[in-house]
Amino acid sequence: MKRTFLTLAAAFLAAQPAFAQTQPPQEPEEFVADVTGAEDSVFRVAVPVFATPQAASTAAGNTTNLAQQIAEVIVTDLRNSRRFQPTGPGGLPAPSFGNVQSPNYGTWQGLGADNLIQGYVQANADGTLTVGCYLFDVDGQSQRARQGFVIQPGEWRRAAHRCADTIYGSLTADSGFFDTRVVYVAESGPPGRRRKQLAIMDYDGANHRFLTQGQWTVLTPRFAPDQRTITFMSYENERPRVYILDMASGRVRPLVEGPYQTFAPRYSPDSRTIVFSMAQNGNTDVYTVPVAGGTPRRLTNAPGIDTGGSFSPDGRQIVFESDRGGSQQIYVMNADGSGQRRISFGGGGAATPEWSPRGDLIAYTQTGSFRIGVMRPDGGGARLLTRDSGEGPTWAPNGRAIMYQRGLGRGQVWYVDVASGATRRVPTPLEGSDPNWSALRPN
Amino acid sequence: MKNPILKGVALTAALIAVAGCGSRRPPTLPPTPGGVDGGQNGANGNQDGWNGTTVPGSRADFIQSVPSDRVFFALDSHTLTAEGRSVLDAQAQWLNTNARVNVTIEGHADERGTREYNLALGERRANAVRLYLESRGVASGRLQTVTYGKERPEAFGSDEASHSRNRRSVTVVPEA
Numbered sequence: 001m002k003r004t005f006l007t008l009a010a011a012f013l014a015a016q017p018a019f020a021q022t023q024p025p026q027e028p029e030e031f032v033a034d035v036t037g038a039e040d041s042v043f044r045v046a047v048p049v050f051a052t053p054q055a056a057s058t059a060a061g062n063t064t065n066l067a068q069q070i071a072e073v074i075v076t077d078l079r080n081s082r083r084f085q086p087t088g089p090g091g092l093p094a095p096s097f098g099n100v101q102s103p104n105y106g107t108w109q110g111l112g113a114d115n116l117i118q119g120y121v122q123a124n125a126d127g128t129l130t131v132g133c134y135l136f137d138v139d140g141q142s143q144r145a146r147q148g149f150v151i152q153p154g155e156w157r158r159a160a161h162r163c164a165d166t167i168y169g170s171l172t173a174d175s176g177f178f179d180t181r182v183v184y185v186a187e188s189g190p191p192g193r194r195r196k197q198l199a200i201m202d203y204d205g206a207n208h209r210f211l212t213q214g215q216w217t218v219l220t221p222r223f224a225p226d227q228r229t230i231t232f233m234s235y236e237n238e239r240p241r242v243y244i245l246d247m248a249s250g251r252v253r254p255l256v257e258g259p260y261q262t263f264a265p266r267y268s269p270d271s272r273t274i275v276f277s278m279a280q281n282g283n284t285d286v287y288t289v290p291v292a293g294g295t296p297r298r299l300t301n302a303p304g305i306d307t308g309g310s311f312s313p314d315g316r317q318i319v320f321e322s323d324r325g326g327s328q329q330i331y332v333m334n335a336d337g338s339g340q341r342r343i344s345f346g347g348g349g350a351a352t353p354e355w356s357p358r359g360d361l362i363a364y365t366q367t368g369s370f371r372i373g374v375m376r377p378d379g380g381g382a383r384l385l386t387r388d389s390g391e392g393p394t395w396a397p398n399g400r401a402i403m404y405q406r407g408l409g410r411g412q413v414w415y416v417d418v419a420s421g422a423t424r425r426v427p428t429p430l431e432g433s434d435p436n437w438s439a440l441r442p443n
Numbered sequence: 444m445k446n447p448i449l450k451g452v453a454l455t456a457a458l459i460a461v462a463g464c465g466s467r468r469p470p471t472l473p474p475t476p477g478g479v480d481g482g483q484n485g486a487n488g489n490q491d492g493w494n495g496t497t498v499p500g501s502r503a504d505f506i507q508s509v510p511s512d513r514v515f516f517a518l519d520s521h522t523l524t525a526e527g528r529s530v531l532d533a534q535a536q537w538l539n540t541n542a543r544v545n546v547t548i549e550g551h552a553d554e555r556g557t558r559e560y561n562l563a564l565g566e567r568r569a570n571a572v573r574l575y576l577e578s579r580g581v582a583s584g585r586l587q588t589v590t591y592g593k594e595r596p597e598a599f600g601s602d603e604a605s606h607s608r609n610r611r612s613v614t615v616v617p618e619a
Contacts, residue, residue: 191599217594219558240562240589261566261590264559277563279590282521282570284563305563321560328560351557365557391557408554409599434558 043171046113046138047075047088050131051097056123060153063129067121070131073160074117074167076204077178080424081168081400082417087113101134101143108138115144117167121156129153133163135170145170157206158441165440175440177396178203182403183221183230184413184435186210186428191409196433198232198245203396203403203437205413205427211245220264220392223438224271229291231255231265231274242276244291256289256296264307267291268315268335275299275309275318286320288335299337310362311335312355312377319343319353319362319377328367332377343379350375352392357439358399361418365391372404374418385416386423394437405433500541502616509533514572516610519556521567523575531572534614535579545585548572549613553606554593565590572612 050067060066071089078084093107100118108116119133128150135145147166149159161178168176186199198211198218211230212218221232230245242255242262255274256262264277268288275288278296286309287296300306302324309320319332322342328351330344344350349367356363361374370389375382390406396415403415403426411433413426426435497504506512512534514527523531538544550569552561569588577583598605 192596194594196594219562219594235594238589240591261562263562277559279563279566279570282567282574284566305560305567307559307563308557323560328557351560367557368555370557409596409601 042082043084043115044113045078045084045086045115045117045167045171046092046108046111047071047078047086047117048092049089049094050119050121051095051100052121052123053097058123058129058153059127060129060156063121063123066129066153066156070119070121070156070160070163071117073157073204074164077161077164077176078167080204081176081178082420082422083168083172083400100132103136103138105136105138105141108136113138115167115171117163119163123153124150127153129156129159131156131159131163133159133166135167157202161202174398174400177398177401177437177440179441180397181223181227181438181441182413182426182435183211183223183232183438184428185218185221185433187411187431187433188214197430198230199428199430199432201426201428203426208429220434220436222266222436224267224291225269225439226271227438227441228271231267231276233263233265242274244274255291264309266310268311269313270315273311273315275311275320277307277309286318286337288318297337299333300340306331308352310354313357313359317355317377319355321351321353321364330362330364330375330379343377344375344382345379346382354393354395356395356399357397360399363393363395363402365393370408372402372416374402385418385421390414392434394435396437397439403435403437405435407431498619500544500616501619504541505534505537505544505614505616508537512615513611513613515607516568516612518553518606518610519564521564521571523571528575531575532579535576535581538576538581538585539579542585544616545587546617547587547589547615548576549595549615550588550590551595551597551609551611551613552593553609554596554601555606556593558592561592562590565592568610568612572614576614 049071052063052067055062055064075086075088078086095118097120100120103116103118116136116138122130130150132148137144145166151159158179164178165176180203181200182203183200186197187194189195195214196217197214198221200211201208217235219233221230223230228247234243240261242265243252244255245252261279262276265274267274272291273288274291277284278287284305284307285298285300286306287298289296304324306320306322309318311318316335317332318335321328322331327349329342330350330353331340331342333340350364351367352365354363362377363374366373370391371384372386372393373382373384388406389408390404393402393404395402401415401417405411406414410431413428413432413435414423416423510533511530514530548569550565552564573586573588576586596609598608
């Protein structure tokens with residue numbers, strides 16, 4: 001039944017003419033999560049335990065254990081992406097080290113696997129690990145992809161994520177999103193006196209650590225695409241403004257000097273520019289400024305609140321929200337501020353726009369309901385992905401999933417698969433808000 | 444109380460509680476739950492037993508001398524109500540009497556706006572208060588604004604009674 005509804009809704013949407021800018025599109029369609037709807041593109045993958053030439057102890061544990069754990073992380077990654085049906089490592093035969101690159105295809109055909117991932121973990125004399133990862137086409141009896149990493153033992157999860165990204169990239173037309181991190185605000189304490197700390201973790205919640213101690217309220221952290229810096233807002237010395245944190249040195253500096261409050265920072269795709277908001281005498285506008293320093297350039301000058309600027313992936317446009325029309329709605333402009341035009345006309349109002357890295361969609365928070373939705377950059381095709389209250393969508397680097405804060409006063413970090421609407425919680429030690437999903441990590 | 448730091452915290456908490464008793468219910472929305480009269484008599488100075496101990500120009504003096512240190516706003520609005528202007532008239536009078544005191548005007552929003560929008564909205568509210576106080580003769584250099592958006596709620600329910608208490612500006616006189 002659900003599937004029928006989806007099909008009808010899609011046909012209805014397709015029948016709509018392209019929206020003229022003055023013509024309001026229809027209200028966003030209710031989105032019905034239907035995981036089986038994506039069945040055609042789900043790949044069946046067998047992931048047996050990795051092999052090791054000989055059990056050896058490392059700084060991150062025995063290679064036999066690591067071989068098991070790496071396979072488990074790969075299975076979890078692939079399953080969480082909703083585009084794979086992985087099996088293993090439990091219940092599958094364990095290949096020997098010698099068979100890692102030459103699987104017994106007949107065995108795997110008998111088990112019904114279309115694709116097979118085998119790999120190994122080897123401890124090296126210098127204390128590093130070598131992790132090898134191979135993807136095989138079982139029916140075609142051929143190797144489809146392989147990837148090898150020499151890593152410090154403590155980085156074994158990264159090797160597993162990168163292996164899963166390799167598989168994702170080989171079997172789908174996209175790159176994966178597993179070797180990524182999340183910066184967010186970890187929250188604790190009673191309402192009204194919340195302790196808010198910057199924290200960083202892998203996309204799956206592993207390797208969690210705090211970046212600030214919570215003396216000052218911090219909000220809305222964002223990774224630079226090159227991940228060398230993070231921008232965020234802080235109430236340090238009760239003077240709220242945007243800061244830049246240098247990840248290598250730990251140094252923190254204000255983005256711009258001056259008496260006015262700055263907030264809502266986002267990086268440009270080349271990491272060189274930040275679009276942000278500045279409130280001046282009751283009027284908030286969108287500005288850009290070079291990360292290296294310089295004079296802010298004012299892009300909007302409408303009376304009212306213009307905020308939430310987010311660059312398009314080619315850096316040429318900026319999507320932002322404005323209440324200049326009476327309610328919060330989404331607008332697009334060129335990166336120099338010219339050509340401002342409203343794209344959303346939904347009655348519910350729309351805020352916190354985030355341009356997808358693929359360029360095809362803009363994620364937003366529907367005001368009032370606090371549901372997360374997506375629309376095309378022309379404002380058409382709007383649909384809601386989540387049912388519960390939340391805000392602040394942030395894209396996976398391949399544009400296939402959106403992380404967001406679920407819950408308002410006491411938030412959690414979740415992500416939703418854009419195709420199916422399936423949601424998943426990212427485990428965090430405290431409550432969480434304002435997540436930002438990084439690009440794929442540089443090698 | 445063997446730990447002096449803990450003792451200090453307890454004393455601070457007690458001071459906050461005293462200040463809370465001294466501040467009066469705002470003459471406008473929202474009403475105090477339970478209809479308790481917060482002591483609005485003597486709104487212009489004659490404080491019951493406080494005058495002898497209060498330092499002129501102090502935060503306590505301000506709290507006792509004005510009908511409220513805060514004004515409230517309608518949803519998604521920064522327009523001052525008639526009640527709000529009346530409160531600010533009294534605040535301006537006090538500020539003009541205590542011309543050496545600089546104050547910070549906090550702007551706050553309820554939880555129903557998105558985070559960044561609410562930061563802008565809080566600034567807009569604080570600025571509306573600043574402009575009004577200026578129009579009543581308070582020098583602009585004495586008025587600093589800060590927005591907290593929805594980050595510092597005072598009422599924690601998800602009902603209108605709580606929301607209306609959080610949509611506020613607070614005029615903060617520095618601690619002595």
